[in-house]
Amino acid sequence: MMTPTTPINRPLGDGLVLRSLRDSDDAERVATFNGQIFGPKVAEMSRSLMHHHPATRPEHWLYVEDESRAQIVSSLALIPWQWRYEDVTLKSGEMAIVATDEAYRNRGLIRALAVRHQELLCVGEFDLSHIQGIPYFYRQFGYEYAMPLEPGWHLELRQLPDAPADSAASYHFRPATCDDLPLLMRLYEEAGQSLHIRTVRPAGAWQYLFEHSEGTETQGEFWLLLDAQEQVAGYWRVAHFGFGTGLIVSETSRLSGPAAEALLHWLKAAALERNKPYIRFNLPLTNDLLRVAQGWGAHDSGTYAWQMQLVDVPRLLSRLAPVFERRIAASSLAGLTQRVVISLYRTAYELDIACGRVTAVNALNRCDQADLHLPPLLLAPLLLGYRSRAELNSMYPDVRVRGQSQVLVDVLFPRLESFIYSIY
Missing domain, CATH: 3.30.1050 (Nonspecific Lipid-transfer Protein; Chain A)
Incomplete structure (x- = not known):
């Protein structure tokens, strides 16, 4: 969020200066630059994170400017997370939205930004740093593949039978709203108990997902599954964007067997309606829905990994x-x-x-x-x-x-x- 800060101003030579955000004008310039490199959804995500996410600060948004042209030519962000390693809470600083103008590549600009990123990690007493990142490149900065990222379990629509005729009487579905946040937070915590390392998602981050992710690269929709007595039997999230052409399920609560079967039928119908050729499960191996989908023939098309640094x-x-x-x-x-x-x-x-x-x-x-x-x-x-x-x-x-x-x-x-x- 755009709170008062003392910006960094570090000359790099050849008219290039490494800076952090000074004001809202800088924020817009960085967002526009990120959009030029990665597309409009990343531009909007940058704006939203800078202005609305409770974890981010102006000093975490870094860029290199060519003063002779008054132009941003490289950028990098630190996004603070909290992770829970069993019962210990850790701070992890994501290295995110790393970009350089093609004309300025191979001049050490990412290295200079990474040095400042590392300084912020040390000053902030972060325990870890993580990045999605292109293959190999970030090893030079001390990162190694060390956490699962973006699993690709695919279930072809033909593998899943149509819903039984009487299934509508057992379960029904509705979009989740901000009023459901206390319930969603409880269900999220319950689902996380099957994981040794997981994300801490505080109320502010939940609110951000509901109110400020629309139009961004990470936009998605939360849904609730209700039983015949109108009791919530679970929730799930569909990501609007991601790897592949399938309907992406990016999160779920714990689910009973019948509830998971009902949700699979909903997902099949949604995939057909949205012209998606398959369902992709971006979920951990411990997830209840994924286990039921595996029973119907979901196959593993590979998993990438977070690249991690121990600060x-x-x-x-x-x-x-x-x-x-x-x-x-x-x-x-x-x-x-x-x-x-x-x-x-x-x-x-x-x-x-x-x-x-x-x-x-x-x-x-x-x-x-x-x-x-x-x-x-x-x-x-x-x-x-x-x-x-x-x-x-x-x-x-x-x-x-x-x-x-x-x-x-x-x-x-x-x-x-x-x-x-x-x-x-």
Whole structure:
């Protein structure tokens, strides 16, 4: 939101200056530039986020200007999120809407913007940073694929039979409104219990989705499913835009088997009405609707991934200490006392564990006698449960674990079920 701020003004040479938003005129210039690169829906999304989203601030919107032409030539935004890792709340700063004018590419402008983005992450004490991003490019800034993004489960309409003649008497459907927000928030929290890592979506973000996402790249519609007694049996969201040509289901509550079947029939009818050739489920594997759709033959066409950066590893490990302690207590290592060292080859981190409690986390220069060795970027997929130690070891020979430490490493870093629903 456009609150007072002290803008940055950083000369880059050759008449180029890195800035943050100074006023509403700057906001409109950045939105217009983003639209020139990505299209009008991203322009409108930029405007809406800058002016209406409760999490964003003017200093989070960065751009490079060619002063000789008074023209914006590159831009990047930091969008703050909150994630819940089991019972620990973490701050993640998305690197979003990254764009450079074609005539100014290969001049290090994104690198300069990324440096400022990193400064904001550190000053704001963010734990993580995430980006959708093009393949490979963002590894140079410390990002690695480490969270599922945009699953592509497809159900062809021919695979799903028509609704039974009496189904209309059992369930009916209506669009959700702002008046339904308390109910939607409760159902959302209940659905998130099946995930180890998930998005915290506060009331302000819910209100943004209902009131300020129309006309943007992330526009969608929320619906309620009601049973024969007019009791809400669940909700779902249809995204208006996304990958593929199908009808995209981007979110649902928990659903009973009969409710999920009724919703599938509604989705088939909606897909036919909207001239969509199939239904696409952008949902986690734990989702009730997806599991029922799999029974009807939904097939996996592939999943992309969020690229993740761990902003401050010692601080993050310290914040996750309650999670590690709970995992140790539930294992054969209950009551463990040990110094655990994770080596990233050039740096290392030490967890001091006494009687099953993490008493300290320390950064080390390096350590050749570590319990676990792995390349720096691979700590993110391990810590976030995207890959297990065994999976990483099978893919990368330089992932090594000391024999007697293997059980402990696997206890501390298990595979996790995670999914990040949008806050905008």
